[in-house]
Structures are given as C-alpha cells and as structure tokens.
Amino acid sequence: MADIQQTVDAVWRMEAAKIVATLTRVVGDVGLAEDLAADALVDALEQWPASGVPRNAGAWLTTVAKRKAIDHWRRQENLDAKYAALARDLETHVDESWDPDRIDDDVLRLIFIAAHPVLSREAQIALTLRVVGGLTTEEIARAFLASTPTIAARITRAKKALSAADAAFEVPDPGEYSQRLSAVLSVIYLIYSEGYSASSGQRWIRDELCTEALRLGRVLASLVPDEPEVHGLVALMEFQSSRFAARTDDDGRPVLLEDQNRARWDRAQIQRGVAALERAANAVRRKGSGWGAYALQAAIAECHATAPSAADTDWSRIVTLYDGLVQVSPSPVVQLNRAVAVAMDDGPAAGLCIVDGLTGLDGSYLLPSVRGELLARLGRDDEAADEFTRAAAMTDNEREREVLLDKVARVRS
Known part of the structure; x- marks a missing residue:
C-alpha cells in the first residue's frame, strides 16, 4: 500500500495541473474541477492496490473525473446540454487544423483564463499558483511575503469572482493576450522559482515544477513571438536549468554557485538560453522598447552561465544589470541580490552597507542569510554565526536549513 501511495503522489505531482486544466475547460468551473480531480484521486487510492497502476495514470484520473462530472450534472436540473457535451467529449475526438493563434495547451489556457481582468493582479497570480502550480x-x-490567511482568502475570493463573471472561462481573443501577458509571465516565473529553490520540504529543487514552467514558457513564446519579455523569461529559465546537475551533491544537499563543477553544466541548454536572449534583444529593437525585468535577469544569468569559473565572473556588468533591474522592477529581493553583486565587485563591506539599509524582508530567511555571509567574509564570525542561526530558524526547507547550520559550525570553528 505504501508503494501505491508513493506512486499516486508522484502521478499527482506530475499530472495535477493538466488534469485540473482539462476539467476546467470541460466543466467551466475551476472549483468544481479541483473537487472532481480530488475525487478521482480517492478512487485511485482505493482501486489501484487491487487492479494495478494504469499505463497512462493521468488519462485514467482525467476520465474518472469526467465521469464524476456527468454524475454531478445528472443530479442537477436543466443541464442536459452540458451532460451531452461532456459525453461527446469522452467518446469522440475532433481533429481540427492547427491555428497558430489558438491556445491548444490546456494548462496554458487555464493560466490565461485565471488572468481574467475581473481579478486583481495579486489574485490572478495567487489563484494560478494554487491551481496550476x-x-x-x-x-x-x-x-508574496504575506500571511497564509491573507492568501487563502485571496484565492477564495478569486474563485468566486471568476464564477460570477460572465466570460470567466472563455479563452481571450489573441488581441487580448497582451492585456493578460504580464500576469501570465508572473505565474510561470513564480512556479519556476518555487521549483528552483523550494520554500519548504525535504528537496531543494522541485524539478517537475521547473520542467513544466519551462515547457509553458516555450509554448507561450511560440504563441506571442514578438514579445521580448516572453523570450527573456525563457532565456532565464534555460540558463538556470542548465546548472541543475551541479546544484546538489549525491545526497541532494545544495552546492553553492561558486563551488559547483561547471563541467556538469548543460552547455546545450546554455546555448538555448543565449539564443532566447538574442530573440528578446531583437524583439526589443523591433518594438523600440527598453529591456524588461525578465530579460535583465536573463542577462545576469548569462554572465554566470558563460563565465569559465567563479573568479572570472564579470561582477561589474552584473551590478550594472542589477541597477537597471532596480529601475524597472524594484523589490526588496532585487535590492538584496544587487547587494550581493556589489559585495563581489567592491568587497563585503560595501555589500553589508546596502544590506543594513534594506527594508521589506521581515520574516524572510534571505536577509540574515546574506548578512551572515558578508559578516563571515569580514571576519566577524560571532555575528555571522548569529545571523546564520537566525536564518536557519526562519526557513522551512530542510536542505536549506542544513546548509545554514553547516555555516554556523564553520564560522564558530
């Protein structure tokens, strides 16, 4: 039974977003889609121990959930049309000619739907991270650097607002893509970020989230090829993903950037990142616009990805790029990352001066973690140990906590 539980958990992690997206397209209600998917998951836990895991487990769950939707509608009045439509969907497949302006990917469709203008930007992102990510x-x-009850309430209100909106579950016309693009990019970026450095749990990298975010980014780039920021985000994810083989040791423990074996970096993926960043630059020139936040972050990642060694990294250029990023996308985290770059370029004292003036990172382990590193480089070991200890107590990721406690032991010795 334990093996089946692990299998179901693995299938759910990989397939949940696609299942919910497909059901949302069919039933037109994201809350109902989540409930149907969860009911199908219960059936899997009950049936698979006896019958075995189906060859295509995701399709099995989707089909079961659709049949549960039929049962749900059977109990309702005046929904014969929906019942017939879903029944046809189960039994037939219509082969439509490919339209480059149509969103064929169910997960990407769901992201665009959740980015409906009836919702606030924060609600769009929170809802999609919950349902899709x-x-x-x-x-x-x-x-969001917010409280859990605040986010829970935001997601609940978003679902209700979408259900009340007349066109809530209609995919926008291509002419409306640009209006929702910023929220869509934010969602893909945040899904990737959670996968790249998990905020909780026993794994530092949730590669299934990164893989899905990168896939969605590539699909989106083919859908809107003239948008610089789409290519910028794809480039950023390509560069970051290229380092996965070197980011953890054999036991899954994090390996810091300066200690990574660069021979293990995926050079083909780095070249894909370079090509995507060049497409972003070309799109910027065509539109006559400035560089956006994702393209600037990709340019920073390119500096790391193409440097032969940590010592050869062009930190001066990275500081300049962060200066631009602070202008177009100011945030405490961006300021903190810029402080790290300044410390590498001008010395830890210069970086610490910036860090000590930052606000807006209360409750985040990142600030004491960076501060501890800079204090350690200045030889202020007792203070550094205190900061690392405070950071370790604030993170919910076990692997990150191990790294921070190792740093405590190092500076105390």
Whole structure:
C-alpha cells in the first residue's frame, strides 16, 4: 500500500495541473474541477492496490473525473446540454487544423483564463499558483511575503469572482493576450522559482515544477513571438536549468554557485538560453522598447552561465544589470541580490552597507542569510554565526536549513 501511495503522489505531482486544466475547460468551473480531480484521486487510492497502476495514470484520473462530472450534472436540473457535451467529449475526438493563434495547451489556457481582468493582479497570480502550480497556500504566502490567511482568502475570493463573471472561462481573443501577458509571465516565473529553490520540504529543487514552467514558457513564446519579455523569461529559465546537475551533491544537499563543477553544466541548454536572449534583444529593437525585468535577469544569468569559473565572473556588468533591474522592477529581493553583486565587485563591506539599509524582508530567511555571509567574509564570525542561526530558524526547507547550520559550525570553528 505504501508503494501505491508513493506512486499516486508522484502521478499527482506530475499530472495535477493538466488534469485540473482539462476539467476546467470541460466543466467551466475551476472549483468544481479541483473537487472532481480530488475525487478521482480517492478512487485511485482505493482501486489501484487491487487492479494495478494504469499505463497512462493521468488519462485514467482525467476520465474518472469526467465521469464524476456527468454524475454531478445528472443530479442537477436543466443541464442536459452540458451532460451531452461532456459525453461527446469522452467518446469522440475532433481533429481540427492547427491555428497558430489558438491556445491548444490546456494548462496554458487555464493560466490565461485565471488572468481574467475581473481579478486583481495579486489574485490572478495567487489563484494560478494554487491551481496550476500546485503550490500550497503557505508556499504562495512566502512568495508574496504575506500571511497564509491573507492568501487563502485571496484565492477564495478569486474563485468566486471568476464564477460570477460572465466570460470567466472563455479563452481571450489573441488581441487580448497582451492585456493578460504580464500576469501570465508572473505565474510561470513564480512556479519556476518555487521549483528552483523550494520554500519548504525535504528537496531543494522541485524539478517537475521547473520542467513544466519551462515547457509553458516555450509554448507561450511560440504563441506571442514578438514579445521580448516572453523570450527573456525563457532565456532565464534555460540558463538556470542548465546548472541543475551541479546544484546538489549525491545526497541532494545544495552546492553553492561558486563551488559547483561547471563541467556538469548543460552547455546545450546554455546555448538555448543565449539564443532566447538574442530573440528578446531583437524583439526589443523591433518594438523600440527598453529591456524588461525578465530579460535583465536573463542577462545576469548569462554572465554566470558563460563565465569559465567563479573568479572570472564579470561582477561589474552584473551590478550594472542589477541597477537597471532596480529601475524597472524594484523589490526588496532585487535590492538584496544587487547587494550581493556589489559585495563581489567592491568587497563585503560595501555589500553589508546596502544590506543594513534594506527594508521589506521581515520574516524572510534571505536577509540574515546574506548578512551572515558578508559578516563571515569580514571576519566577524560571532555575528555571522548569529545571523546564520537566525536564518536557519526562519526557513522551512530542510536542505536549506542544513546548509545554514553547516555555516554556523564553520564560522564558530
């Protein structure tokens, strides 16, 4: 039974977003889609121990959930049309000619739907992270630097608002893509970020989230090829993903950037990142616009990805790029990352001066973690140990906590 539970958990992690997206397209209600998917998951736990895991487990769950939707509608009045439509969907497949302006990917469709203008920007992102990214309310709260009850209420209100909106579950016309694009990009970016450095749990990297976010980014780039920020985000994810093989050791423990074996970096993926960043630059030139936040972050990632060694990294250029990023996308985290770059370029004292003036990171382990690193480089070991200890107590990721406690032991010795 334990093996089946692990299998179901693995299938759910990989397939949940696609199942909910497909059901939302069919039933027109994201809350109902989540409930149907959860009911199908219960059936899997009951049936698979005896019958075995189906060859296509995701399709099995989707089909069961659709049949539960039929049962649900059978109990309702005046829904014969919906019942017939879903029954046809189960039994037939219509082969339509490919339309480059039509969103064929169910998960991407769901992201665009959740980015409906009836919702606030924060609600759009929170709802999609929950439904599409599969992030918990606590994980989303950490991404927003907000409380868990606040995010839970935001998601609930968003679902109600979408249900009340007349066109809530209609995919927008291509002419409306640009109006929702910023929210869509934010969602894909945050899904990737949670996968790249998990905010909680026993794994530092949730590669299934990163893989799905990168896939969605590539699909989106083919859908809106003239948008610089789409290519910028794809480039950023390509560069970051290229380091996965070197980011953890054999036991899954994090390996810091300066200690990574760069021979293990995926050079083909780095080249894909370079090509995507060049497409972003070309799109910027065509539109006559400035560089956006994702393209600037991708340019920073390119500096790391193409440097032969940590010592050869062009930190001066990275500081300049962060200066631009602060202008277009100011945030405490961006300011903190810029402080790290300044410390690498001008010395830890210069970086610490910036860090000590930052606000807006209360409750985040990142600030004491960075401060501890800079204090350690200045030889202020007791203070550094205190900061690392405080950071370790604030993170919910076990792997991150181990790294921070190792740093405590190092500076105390």
